[in-house]
Amino acid sequence: MNALNSAATSLFDVLLAATLWAGSAVTLIFWSGVFGVLALLVFKRISWQKGIASAKDKIKAHMIEIRLYQDDLVVVASAVAKVLARNVVYLGLNFGPIVPLAVPFMILTAQLVVRFAYDPLPLHERGAAVMAGRGTLLEIELAPGVDARELRVTLPAGLQAVSPLVRVPSEGRAFQEFVAVESGGHEVLLELGGARETKLVHAGLVAPEALQPRRVSDRDMFAIAHADRLPLLWPAERSFGSESPFRVVAIAYPFRDQGWLPDGEGGILITVALASMVVGALALKPLGVQI
Secondary structure, eight states: OHHHHHHHHHHHHHHHHTTGGGOHHHHHHHHHHHHHHHHHHHHHHHSOHHHHHHHHHHHHHHHHHHHHTTTOHHHHHHHHHHHHHHHHHHHHHHHHHHGGGHHHHHHHHHHHHHHHSBOOBOBOOTTOOOOTTSSEEEEEEEOTTOOGGGOEEEOOTTEEESSOOEEETTTTEEEEEEEEOSSEEEEEEEEETTEEEEEEEEESSSOOSOOOSEEEBGGGTTOTTSGGGOGGGOOSSOOBOTTOSEEEEEOOOOBOOOTTSOOHHHHHHHHHHHHHHHHHHHHHHHHTOOO
């Protein structure tokens, strides 16, 4: 998965550089629209276009039959049953080819989320007292069966602890609150049972190319029920190996203001979905795609 994420990141570094000068909103909408067109072209290739057209025509014919023979309950009932059956066929013909397009959609959305959804952590004055709950919470989830009592967390000089490390061995979790006191990228060091891992934390006014609040494990590569743990959705940092005692290490970055577009991960997802669908709908007839 790390190899796939690395390749996708390199590709999007090149692609997005062509539109970043126009701002994040234009970049989000433009590349979402490009994806919508490319997805249609792929769909046209891998779907049974004649079958889809035939199913649509038969549904229309049965709807006309219902209209013409609305006083004949037997004919109407038969036509309704045929419409329902044809709809099942129609949905099946569309759903099958759409499934493979889910992966490139996830890759596109993940790349746009880590690049545009977040801002770095705000800075605090070094040594200043910070009330509990006003800092950033570091959350650590360990792999099943791993004992959290030996976990060690070392904050770099640019981060200041607000609370001690709190371990919850019964749940395999640990928590620590901190604030950023220096601008730039900082690596939090995590050690457990001979394993050493890091979590990158960015702070200050200058945002890097990508910000990732969660670092996850390859052991959840197919955890569709827990989408926030899928390594494919977090490409800015390497995922933990399947043998690592760490499963999830997370912080919460503030959302970046997207202006007239919705903010946060959900805002990026909505923007990508709507822009790709609208542009795709406009391109249906010119591309001659049955859907």
